[in-house]
Amino acid sequence: MSEQPESTTATTERSEATDSENDDPGPAAGDDNPGSAAGNDDPVPTATPQVGAVEGKEDVVLRVDDLQKSFGGLTATDHATFEVERGTITGLIGPNGAGKSTLFNLISGFYEPDGGTVTVNGTDVTGMEPYEIAEHGLIRTFQTPRKLEGMTVREAMLVGPRNQPGESFLTLFTSPGTVAESESANLADAERILEEFEIDHLATQPATDISGGQMKLVELARAMLAQPEVLLLDEPVAGVNPTLAKKLKSQIRRLHEQGTTFVLIEHDMEFVMDLADPIIVLDQGSVLTEGTPDGVRSDDRVIDAYLGGGA
Amino acid sequence: MTTTETAVSVVVGFVVLALFLALVTGALGASYFLFLFGLAGMYALLSLGLNSQWGFGGLINFSVAAFFGIGAYGAALMTAGNSPIAGGFNPIFGLIVGLVVAALVAVAIGIPTLRLRADYLAIATLGLAEVIRLFLRNERQWTNGSAGIRGIPSFFEGWPVLGTLPQTMPSLEVVIVPGSPILLGTQFWRQLLNVSLLLAFLGATFFVLRRAQQSPWGRVLRTIRSDEDLAKALGKNTFAFKMQTFVLGSMIMALAGVFYAHLNLFVNPGDLDPITTFYVWVAVILGGSGSNRGALLGGFVVVAIREGSRFVNDFAWFPIDGAPLRLLLIGLLIVLVMRYRPQGVLPPQRELIWPSAIEGSGTPERPTSGVREQKGSDEAGRNGGDNDE
Numbered sequence: 001m002s003e004q005p006e007s008t009t010a011t012t013e014r015s016e017a018t019d020s021e022n023d024d025p026g027p028a029a030g031d032d033n034p035g036s037a038a039g040n041d042d043p044v045p046t047a048t049p050q051v052g053a054v055e056g057k058e059d060v061v062l063r064v065d066d067l068q069k070s071f072g073g074l075t076a077t078d079h080a081t082f083e084v085e086r087g088t089i090t091g092l093i094g095p096n097g098a099g100k101s102t103l104f105n106l107i108s109g110f111y112e113p114d115g116g117t118v119t120v121n122g123t124d125v126t127g128m129e130p131y132e133i134a135e136h137g138l139i140r141t142f143q144t145p146r147k148l149e150g151m152t153v154r155e156a157m158l159v160g161p162r163n164q165p166g167e168s169f170l171t172l173f174t175s176p177g178t179v180a181e182s183e184s185a186n187l188a189d190a191e192r193i194l195e196e197f198e199i200d201h202l203a204t205q206p207a208t209d210i211s212g213g214q215m216k217l218v219e220l221a222r223a224m225l226a227q228p229e230v231l232l233l234d235e236p237v238a239g240v241n242p243t244l245a246k247k248l249k250s251q252i253r254r255l256h257e258q259g260t261t262f263v264l265i266e267h268d269m270e271f272v273m274d275l276a277d278p279i280i281v282l283d284q285g286s287v288l289t290e291g292t293p294d295g296v297r298s299d300d301r302v303i304d305a306y307l308g309g310g311a
Numbered sequence: 312m313t314t315t316e317t318a319v320s321v322v323v324g325f326v327v328l329a330l331f332l333a334l335v336t337g338a339l340g341a342s343y344f345l346f347l348f349g350l351a352g353m354y355a356l357l358s359l360g361l362n363s364q365w366g367f368g369g370l371i372n373f374s375v376a377a378f379f380g381i382g383a384y385g386a387a388l389m390t391a392g393n394s395p396i397a398g399g400f401n402p403i404f405g406l407i408v409g410l411v412v413a414a415l416v417a418v419a420i421g422i423p424t425l426r427l428r429a430d431y432l433a434i435a436t437l438g439l440a441e442v443i444r445l446f447l448r449n450e451r452q453w454t455n456g457s458a459g460i461r462g463i464p465s466f467f468e469g470w471p472v473l474g475t476l477p478q479t480m481p482s483l484e485v486v487i488v489p490g491s492p493i494l495l496g497t498q499f500w501r502q503l504l505n506v507s508l509l510l511a512f513l514g515a516t517f518f519v520l521r522r523a524q525q526s527p528w529g530r531v532l533r534t535i536r537s538d539e540d541l542a543k544a545l546g547k548n549t550f551a552f553k554m555q556t557f558v559l560g561s562m563i564m565a566l567a568g569v570f571y572a573h574l575n576l577f578v579n580p581g582d583l584d585p586i587t588t589f590y591v592w593v594a595v596i597l598g599g600s601g602s603n604r605g606a607l608l609g610g611f612v613v614v615a616i617r618e619g620s621r622f623v624n625d626f627a628w629f630p631i632d633g634a635p636l637r638l639l640l641i642g643l644l645i646v647l648v649m650r651y652r653p654q655g656v657l658p659p660q661r662e663l664i665w666p667s668a669i670e671g672s673g674t675p676e677r678p679t680s681g682v683r684e685q686k687g688s689d690e691a692g693r694n695g696g697d698n699d700e
Contacts, residue, residue: 108544134546146538150601151530152662158527159534162546166527166665169555173519179526183668206661226545 059086060119061230061261062107062138067116069106069285076102078285079116084230089252089262091276091293093269095306099285100265101143104234108140109133121229135162137229141219143238147208153218154203157190158183160225189225197221197251213244220251224260233264237271249275273297281305319608319656326615335487341495345502347618349574352509353567355610357587358594359516359603360563365592366601366659367529368556369536370425371433374440375591378413378561380583382568384447384454385409387578392462395455402466406569413565416443417558425553432557440585448580459579465501466508466573477501505574512570513607516563520603523559525663532556533601533663590617593641597648599655608657616640 062084069077076099084090092100105111107118109130117126120136128136148156164186165171166179194200199217202210210218216236223231236252237245245268252262252275266272272279273293281288281296283305289296296302333339357375364370372378389405391398420439424432447454454460467473477500484492523529534542535549542549572578594613598605620637623629631639648655 110540110543129548130540130543131546131548134544139546140544142541142544146541148534148537148541150659150661151533151537155530155662155664156534158664159530159542159545159547164527167531167547167552169523169528169559172522172526172528176522180665180667183527183665187664187668204662222545 060084061086061121062263063117063119064103064107065117065119067103067106067118068114069102069111070114075285077106077113080282080285080287081116082280082287082290084261084263086229086261087256087259088278089256089264089276091272091279092263092265092282093267093272093279093296094282094288098282098305100282101234102285103282104140104232104265107133108138108232134226137227138232139223139226139228139230140232141216141223141234141236143234145212145215145219147210147215149208151207152204153199153207153210154187154190154194156207156218157194157222157225158186160222161186161189162226186225190221193221193224196254198247211244213240213248216240216248217244217251220248220255224255228260230261230263233262233266235265235267237266237268245271315656323608323611334493337488337493341493342498342502345499345506346574347614349502349505349509349570350618351611351614352506352513353571353574353610354591354594354614355607356509356513356516356567356570357564357591358598358606358610358613359513359520360560360567361591361595362560362598362601362603362606363520363523363556363563364560365595366599366606367524367536368532368553369429370553370557370560371429372436372557372560373433373585373588374420374436374443375564376583376585376587377436377440377443378417378564379568379571379587380443380447380578380580381413381416382409382565383572383578383582384460384568385412385565386569386572387460387463388454390464390572391460392464393455394460395451395453398462401469402464402573405572406566409565409569410562413561413568414558417561418554421554421557425557426550440583440588444580444583447583454580457580459577459581461577463572463576463578465504465576466570467504473504476504505570508573509570512566516566517603517607519559520563524601524603524659525665527665528552528555529663536601590641593645597644597655599658602655602657602659605655605657605659609655612644613641616644 060083064080064082067077067080068075078099080099080103082090092103094100102111106113109125109128109132112127117124118133119125120133120138123136125133125136125138134140148159161182164179165175165182172179191200191203194203197217197220199214199221202214202218207215207218220233220236233252236248240248249271252264256262262276264272264276277292278290279293279296280290281299281302283301288301288305289299291299330339330344334341334344357379360378361372361375364372385408386402386405388394388396389398389400389408390402416439420435421432424435448457450456451458465477467476477497480497480500482497483495485495486492531542531547531549531552534545534547535552539549542552571582590613591610594609595606596609597612598607598609617637620633620640622633623631623636624633
């Protein structure tokens with residue numbers, strides 16, 4: 001029931017909005033209906049400036065520079081370059097096989113790139129182990145979350161917080177008090193977040209018994225416990241029923257308003273277009289174009305890529 | 312859960328009662344009884360070790376016997392009178408050597424394999440088990456080869472009071488059932504000391520593992536067991552966690568080996584036969600992977616079958632010899648458990664959170680029934696609609 005996190009995080013959002021030329025009453029991000037703001041076509045000053053332009057003062061939380069990866073003869077990622085600014089929801093779309101998941105795996109360290117760099121929060125994390133990249137604040141979810149056997153939902157949530165004292169074997173015996181303290185605090189946090197997500201009734205259910213859609217919500221909630229600088233969501237609503245998808249969308253929007261930065265891959269166009277701004281379109285492993293939902297929607301190259309025209 | 316626990320307690324109660332009856336009627340010697348108990352505890356210790364690898368972290372270790380052997384030979388080579396290396400040390404020193412060597416071997420085998428999928432550790436440990444066994448058999452100048460090492464002192468030899476306790480204790484004759492007195496001689500006191508040593512080892516191990524299991528440390532391992540990538544994505548150094556539990560489990564197995572050396576007073580390469588590994592796996596799966604209590608139970612059940620089947624040879628009318636019957640029973644048991652109770656007899660608790668943390672939290676500890684879930688998902692639907700329309 002507590003609203004603590006809103007006060008601290010909302011300020012970043014606001015200051016960013018004032019950076020734009022005038023105090024536009026309807027910044028696209030966080031708006032209930034971004035379609036209306038962007039409906040007036042491109043020249044409308046939005047909270048999120050055009051990506052690709054070299055912006056010194058904007059706070060770039062994730063920078064992907066000239067990233068390359070091939071598997072044998074197949075080039076999966078071909079000189080991909082883009083930036084993600086703090087406080088945005090960046091949508092990553094593209095036809096099947098465009099290299100979206102490969103790109104996620106490269107960014108989060110699950111694949112090692114053949115070339116190029118990934119920078120998180122100003123630190124070059126290229127070639128680091130996934131857990132090290134996570135320690136720098138880049139947290140990701142997976143397309144198909146595997147359920148944690150033998151755990152309850154709140155127990156599964158407790159894996160989220162980073163660097164818990166109780167994760168050191170020696171500390172368990174040298175200072176059990178510290179462990180108990182942090183465990184209590186984390187449990188309270190977990191329950192608060194479950195409440196905010198309106199899934200607190202699941203807390204003591206076995207994690208294997210909840211539905212796939214609920215699992216996606218739990219995953220998102222757990223990722224928040226890791227306090228991400230930037231959160232990569234891999235198809236958050238794939239296979240999720242429409243009701244839960246809506247719920248996920250409103251949660252992502254709520255967290256975004258509180259200042260969380262998202263990058264998401266999603267095949268559900270309506271979902272992405274409604275939520276994300278800017279949108280990056282990938283095709284054959286490289287960035288085809290990027291821009292506002294409407295800009296992207298009306299781009300002929302994007303249509304070609306999706307329809308398999310001879311682009 | 313509770314019905315299973317009751318059933319298990321009843322069965323264990325019956326077995327204890329039967330053993331007690333056998334004891335008082337003289338069918339079972341008191342010191343042999345304690346020896347059996349020591350053996351069962353040793354298997355329980357091995358099961359706990361494997362449980363901390365397979366049950367906690369999903370690590371497939373097929374060299375249980377090898378780590379057991381490292382412990383046993385470490386203790387034997389350091390303490391025995393005819394040790395080809397450096398006998399005559401204090402058993403405590405042997406204990407430390409056994410554990411340290413086991414830890415080093417675990418690290419050495421873990422470095423190349425624990426970054427890979429679970430299968431690779433399985434293959435590597437399969438090989439390691441044979442390497443260690445053949446090393447002990449063939450490197451005669453260090454290990455006495457297949458002759459084994461004799462003259463291992465009891466663990467308490469040289470200790471102030473305990474060292475000479477068995478000799479100084481009087482021989483007693485206890486008569487409970489008239490006509491069949493129970494002899495409590497030097498052998499008995501010696502075994503009693505062994506059993507108390509075992510209980511100390513077992514108690515310490517159980518305490519450590521229980522705490523580890525309920526901790527965030529154990530939780531990360533359970534996450535790794537289900538989905539290692541997820542653990543990595545949440546910032547957990549999965550390699551380090553797996554290495555820690557692998558080393559921990561291997562040291563517990565070596566501890567069982569150290570105890571065995573001082574219980575049996577003789578070790579040979581035959582003690583490292585792969586069948587030991589197999590028995591321990593059976594014990595862990597039977598008891599319930601991930602469950603410390605289950606590992607204890609499994610260890611005792613395996614020894615009950617192993618040793619109990621010896622007695623069928625006393626009955627001339629029984630058509631099957633003890634040794635094959637043993638394997639038959641174990642096989643049958645595994646099939647039955649897999650078919651009817653794949654999670655094991657005493658599976659781990661559903662929720663493992665640092666105990667004092669739960670007391671402070673507001674939600675009820677008991678997992679709720681499905682009724683509430685139904686209501687919850689309706690509610691979820693309503694709220695989702697409210698927010699978006």
